[in-house]
Amino acid sequence: MSKSILITGGAGFIGSHVVKLFVEKYPHYKIVNLDALTYAGNLENLKEVQHEPNYFFEKVDIQDSDALEEVFDRHGISDVIHLAAESHVDRSISDPLAFVKTNVFGTVNLLNAAKKAWEGELGLHLFYHVSTDEVYGSLHDGGFFLETTPYDPQSPYSASKAASDHFVRAYANTYKMKTVVSNCSNNYGPNHFPEKLIPLCINNIKNLKPLPVYGKGENVRDWLFVKDHARAIDTVFHQGKPGETYNIGGFNEWKNIDIVRLLCKKMDEKLGREKGTSEKLITFVQDRAGHDHRYAIDATKIQKELGWEPSLQFEEGIDLTIDWYLANQDWLDHVTSGSYQEYYKELYEGR
Ligand SMILES: NC(=O)c1ccc[n+]([C@@H]2O[C@H](COP(=O)([O-])OP(=O)(O)OC[C@H]3O[C@@H](n4cnc5c(N)ncnc54)[C@H](O)[C@@H]3O)[C@@H](O)[C@H]2O)c1
DSSP: OOEEEEEETTTSHHHHHHHHHHHHHOTTEEEEEEEOOOTTOOGGGGTTTTTOTTEEEEEOOTTOHHHHHHHHHHHTOOEEEEOOOOOOHHHHHHOHHHHIIIIIIIHHHHHHHHHHHTTTOGGGSEEEEEEEGGGGOOBOSSOOBOTTSOOOOOSHHHHHHHHHHHHHHHHHHHHOOEEEEEEEOEEESTTOOTTSHHHHHHHHHHTTOOEEEETTSOOEEEEEEHHHHHHHHHHHHHHOOTTOEEEEOOSOEEEHHHHHHHHHHHHHHHTTOOTTTGGGGEEEEOOOTTOOOBOOBOOHHHHHHHOOOOOSOHHHHHHHHHHHHHHOHHHHHHHHTSTHHHHHIIIIITO
16 A cells, blocks of 8 residues: 555544545555544544445554554554544633643654654655644634734633644654644534534534523634545645645634524424524523634635635535434434533533
8 A cells, every 4th residue: 555644533523534535535545543532533433434445443542652653563654644632622621631631742742653653764754733723813803814823822722732733843843854734714514523513503403402602602713614624634635845834714704693593594494493493592601711703714825826625615515514414313312322411511501
């Protein structure tokens, strides 16, 4: 096989779409999905590819350096696409250290394992680090994040991702590792854990449960369909220039409250409910501590230099997403019957 790619966090939301795309599109690559299977890891996301001969799974925590070294060795890893992370801002507010352990310590551990495995030929192998637009901080009503925008993380999650980005660039500079970093806006789509806004609303609308919206719902996010992010990762992995950073986004800004209203409207139509039924479920809850006002990505560089652009309009992507959740009740049941229920209660119903 021409490459043996370690994809970390491949059982999570975005990682599972990246794994599926690579396994199916590149049968001559060996794809090794390394994931600790935290509450966010779900191997059911990978059912379509789990029996493919070029797919391998390793249940390993990126904090475990011995296990990482062993995986690099045994699979002859040639390149890394690193997505494993603690990813939920609310969880980072209640337990910041968990984010330092996985996102910072775990990333440095992985860099060290790669550096050791590739000693003497660092220029031949790529370490691709997947990051977020949240590292740039919060925008007011004008302007966009560019690749050159100074980092200004505002939450424990974004601070830990910013630190991991800095370490990746430091390894490129200090040890001459071949690295690339991409910073993407908010993703939505199938297999999204229902603690995040869009799947949480779809699930609650379906079950006629309250729709918790932080503050007045005025916060603005730029949304990208997850499969378009996976396509962008494929593009950056194969065509990105070493040492560069690429912003990935959909030029698609929405206020949270407008997304919730759109979901209500579409789900009333799809479920044959009377117009306005779901909007009555909207419940404004106390705002998230330090809630960033607006994120907006300028994705011109990846469009112009690498020819990537989003394939879907937002409303098409939202339709596909709602239809997927309605058709995959088993997936939702399996997720929501776990410890997620307890967490959900603590987070929203205790307020
Ligand atoms: N979701 C978004 O909108 C978004 C946007 C931009 C960037 N990102 C970045 O993309 C990556 C993936 O995000 P996601 O939304 O798919 O996250 P996710 O929470 O759905 O998945 C994370 C995966 O990492 C695994 N994991 C967590 N800790 C681990 C550890 N210590 N060792 C090994 N595996 C571990 C989990 O089991 C899970 O499968 C993250 O790095 C995130 O910062 C996410």
